[in-house]
Amino acid sequence: MTQAAGTGGELRRIVRINEEIKSVVATAFKINLMAMNAIFLAKRAGQAALGFSVLSNELRRFATDLQQQMEVLRQMTHGSVASVTALVKTERLNRVVDRMRDELSGQARAMIERYLRNRQTTSFVLHQEAIATQNRRLSQTIADTAQLVELGSVLARSAKIEAAYGGSFSAALMQVSSDFEHTIAEIHRSLEQLSRHHD
């Protein structure tokens, strides 16, 4: 975060990230429900859909893992808000002290200037470093999430392959696995947006 970007800009960026997180959570919930239906469908299909059943269970687990990952991201953005807030407070104090310095002269002014050189810079730099560290962690978590979503895509593609062996239920199973693919593609897009807001 640069001074030019501003703390307000940083808060708005966090909001955009949160909106994408909410979107992914909603989609993950949808996948969870779809996976439950897929499991019931596979059960009705019997032996022919055993492989599909296993993959549906994995997709349920994927959806749960994704929701947990989004919760981790959400907690991180909360940390970022706390850091940005601390920065706003420091900036506000510094503006007041700046005005104080402008109204003083002689030794008093020199004292304030020393204070500003030491504390102002130190506090500001510390807060900026905290924000930078949080942003790096956020980047890593987004990257980890992207890998998780890649796994989801593989599961959905595998489910499509298994669907072909579903006998009389094949068409229904193919439809379900196509729905999985499209829904996971939605998550890909949200993650891309999330990454863009984060950069």
Added chain:
Amino acid sequence: MKTAQVIYENGDHRWLAIVRDPDRPGYLVDTNEYLVSVGEDAILLDPGGSEIFPSVFSALCAEYDPRRISKIFASHQDPDIISSLSMWMEFNPDIKCYISWLWAGFVPHFGGTGDTFIPIPDPGTDIPVGRERLRAIPAHYLHSSGNFNLYDPKAKILFSGDIGAALLPPGDNGLFVENFDRHIAHAEAFHRRWMGSERAKRDWCARVADLDIDMLCPQHGAIYRGADVRRFIDWFAQLDIGAVKS
């Protein structure tokens, strides 16, 4: 972190209560913040102190896009109500703050400029939120000399600020009053000590008794619902207030 809970929903008209942070430092009084959203517009009621801004902001983000908040309502001037104003102004410099005219020259010390504030005259005013109109109802001297509640006639909810407040003991953190008699014991000392005018109290009780209220939402403690709303008004009407007891 606080949580944001839906306490009223009718289509795109919602009330969120932002409450109960288990990590709140013990030296800070617990507060409730509320968001009223109608369509694409929203107003934040008593947004909270600067120390809890991260918690309020994050809880809100989980349920609502804060970029749609166009207004803040401050029932009065206390720091636990409005000292986060500078943070909200950083986030959205165009936010307007409704507050009693009495405090419009004081609260800028917490943030904002001359353009930020919409002073509310003593008799109150209507505040538009989306297609609805909320009403700022006078509650002066209870406890602040320039003090307003906010009434939503469609939702039948009265945001009552410090009136109805209770300082709940640890572990007793329900969102709604479930047992009035047990709950009101946590409100009594606060109301006796803080509410300063018997006349103002009687006027307020008469004024709100005429309103159709399903929920009375205070800034501290639990929300009164249904019959407990009337119970509270009657209890408050007969309470001895405005004296320090040694």
